[in-house]
Amino acid sequence: MLLIFDGPLPVTELLxxxxxxxxxxxxxxxxxxxGTIREEGGIEALSFDIYRPVLETxxxxxxxxxxxxxxxxxxxxxxxxVPVHASSFACAIFSPKRRVALEMLDAFVEDFKANxxxxxxxxxxxxxxxxxxxxxxxxxxxxxxxxx
Amino acid sequence: MLLIFDGPLPVTELLxxxxxxxxxxxxxxxxxxxGTIREEGGIEALSFDIYRPVLETxxxxxxxxxxxxxxxxxxxxxxxxVPVHASSFACAIFSPKRRVALEMLDAFVEDFKANxxxxxxxxxxxxxxxxxxxxxxxxxxxxxxxxx
Amino acid sequence: xxxxEFLGPIGKAPLTLEAAxxxxxxxxxxxxxxxxxWLSQCAVAVNDKLVKSMDIxxxxxxRISLLPPVCGG
Amino acid sequence: xxxxEFLGPIGKAPLTLEAAxxxxxxxxxxxxxxxxxWLSQCAVAVNDKLVKSMDIxxxxxxRISLLPPVCGG
Numbered sequence: 429m430l431l432i433f434d435g436p437l438p439v440t441e442l443l444x445x446x447x448x449x450x451x452x453x454x455x456x457x458x459x460x461x462x463g464t465i466r467e468e469g470g471i472e473a474l475s476f477d478i479y480r481p482v483l484e485t486x487x488x489x490x491x492x493x494x495x496x497x498x499x500x501x502x503x504x505x506x507x508x509x510v511p512v513h514a515s516s517f518a519c520a521i522f523s524p525k526r527r528v529a530l531e532m533l534d535a536f537v538e539d540f541k542a543n544x545x546x547x548x549x550x551x552x553x554x555x556x557x558x559x560x561x562x563x564x565x566x567x568x569x570x571x572x573x574x575x576x
Numbered sequence: 577m578l579l580i581f582d583g584p585l586p587v588t589e590l591l592x593x594x595x596x597x598x599x600x601x602x603x604x605x606x607x608x609x610x611g612t613i614r615e616e617g618g619i620e621a622l623s624f625d626i627y628r629p630v631l632e633t634x635x636x637x638x639x640x641x642x643x644x645x646x647x648x649x650x651x652x653x654x655x656x657x658v659p660v661h662a663s664s665f666a667c668a669i670f671s672p673k674r675r676v677a678l679e680m681l682d683a684f685v686e687d688f689k690a691n692x693x694x695x696x697x698x699x700x701x702x703x704x705x706x707x708x709x710x711x712x713x714x715x716x717x718x719x720x721x722x723x724x
Numbered sequence: 725x726x727x728x729e730f731l732g733p734i735g736k737a738p739l740t741l742e743a744a745x746x747x748x749x750x751x752x753x754x755x756x757x758x759x760x761x762w763l764s765q766c767a768v769a770v771n772d773k774l775v776k777s778m779d780i781x782x783x784x785x786x787r788i789s790l791l792p793p794v795c796g797g
Numbered sequence: 798x799x800x801x802e803f804l805g806p807i808g809k810a811p812l813t814l815e816a817a818x819x820x821x822x823x824x825x826x827x828x829x830x831x832x833x834x835w836l837s838q839c840a841v842a843v844n845d846k847l848v849k850s851m852d853i854x855x856x857x858x859x860r861i862s863l864l865p866p867v868c869g870g
Contacts, residue, residue: 439595444588447610451587452661456614459681460591462606463797464599466672477732479791481772505796513600517797524614526689526870530682533607537678537797546796547732558733563793566767568776572750572790573763611870625805627864629845653869665870674797685870694869695805706806711866714840716849720823720863721836 436514455522463517499523584662603670611665647671
C-alpha cells in the first residue's frame with residue numbers, strides 16, 4: 429500500500445491504522461521508519477514533488493520482493509509543503525521473522541533515498557529552492573548524455 | 577526510558593506518546609520495532625519473567641551508547657501473560673541521522689534477544705512451559721561450571 | 725511525434741518533437757541550453773518505464789520523461 | 798553468609814550459604830542436583846552486577862543471582 433498525502437503525514441493515525449489492521453495476521457515483527465523535517469539552514473519547511481507513475485512501479489517491485497519473504501510493505505509520503513518538525517515519510521514492514529524486517533527496512537529506506545522519484549525543495553522566506561546538494565542521481569542516470 | 581507492563585503492551589498509545597513527545601526535538605528519523613505473539617505450536621499466550629535490576633543496567637548501557645550518537649532510546653516490555661496476536665516488546669530510536677537509527681535498531685534488537693534478562697514461557701492449556709529451545713545463554717554464561 | 729517532459733526542478737514545459745529513437749531525442753536535447761546541463765544527471769523513462777539503453781524504438785505518441793536527482797524522505 | 802537466587806525457569810527457592818569466593822559458591826552448587834545442570838548455561842550476577850570472573854571476593858550479605866538462557870521479545 430502506497431499513500432500520498434498533501435502536506436504533513438498524520439503519523440500517529442497511520443501507525444495506529446497499520447498496527448490495528450495487521451497485528452492479528454500472525455506477523456511476529458513490525459518495524460517502522462518515520463522521517464521528520466529538521467530545523468536547519470533557516471528553512472520554514474521542505475516541499476516535495478512526486479512523479480507518481482514511476483514511484484508506483486518502484487514501490488510495487490519492493491512490495492513484491494517483501495511479499496516473496498512473507499512480509500508486508502506499507503508506505504506514505506507527502507507532496508507539497510511540510511513544515512519543520514512535521515513528518516513527510518513513513519513506512520512499515522510486517523514480517524513473520526525479525527531478521528527479514530530489520531534487514532529489509534534498512535535496504536528499503538536506502539533505496540528509497542536513492543531511487544524513489546521524489547524531489548525536495550527548501551522553503552526559505554516563502555521561496556522554493558531545489559535541494560540539489562542533498563539529491564542523488566537515480567540508477568541509470570546520464571543515459572542521454574552518453575557519447576557513443 | 578524503560579517501561580514494564582503487566583500483560584500486553586498498549587502499542588498504539590505508546591507509539592503515539594513517543595512520537596508526540598519527540599517529533600519536535602529536531603530528530604530527523606524515528607525507527608521502531610514491535611514484537612507480537614505469533615500463533616504457533618498450539619499456544620494460547622506467551623508469558624514472561626523479567627529480572628528488572630539487571631535489565632535496567634543493560635538498558636542504561638544501550639541508552640548511553642545511543643546518547644553518545646545524539647540519539648534517544650525508548651523501550652517497553654511485558655511481564656506475565658501476553659495472548660496470541662498481542663504485543664510484548666516495543667522500542668523506538670529517535671536520531672538526527674537515519675544511518676544511526678537503522679543500524680542501532682538492528683544492533684539493539686539483536687542484543688536484546690541475546691542478553692536482556694527476560695525468560696519466555698509457552699502457555700498451553702493454562703500451563704506455563706519454559707521456551708528452552710528458543711532461549712540463548714547470556715554473554716559470560718557457564719562461569720560457575722568452569723573447571724580450572 | 726513524441727513528447728518530452730521535464731520532471732521536478734527542471735521546470736521546463738514539455739517539448740514535442742519528431743524522433744524515431746532515444747538517440748535522436750538526446751541529440752535534440754543537447755541543443756537546448758536549459759536542458760543540456762541536466763542530461764548527465766537525469767534518469768529516463770519511456771511511457772513511465774525507466775530505460776537503461778538508447779536502443780529503444782519510439783513510436784508516435786510516446787512520452788519520454790527526464791528524472792533529475794532525487795531526495796525523498 | 799551469602800544468598801544465591803535462581804531466576805526465571807530454574808524455579809528453586811534461594812539458598813543461604815557460607816562462601817568467601819564465587820569459586821566456593823560454584824563448588825557447593827555443583828552438589829545440588831536441581832541446580833547443577835543449569836550451571837553451564839547460566840550467567841552470574843553479584844549484587845545485580847554481571848560478573849565474568851570467579852576471582853571475586855564475597856562479603857557477608859552479598860546476593861548472587863543465576864540467570865538462565867533468555868528470550869525476550
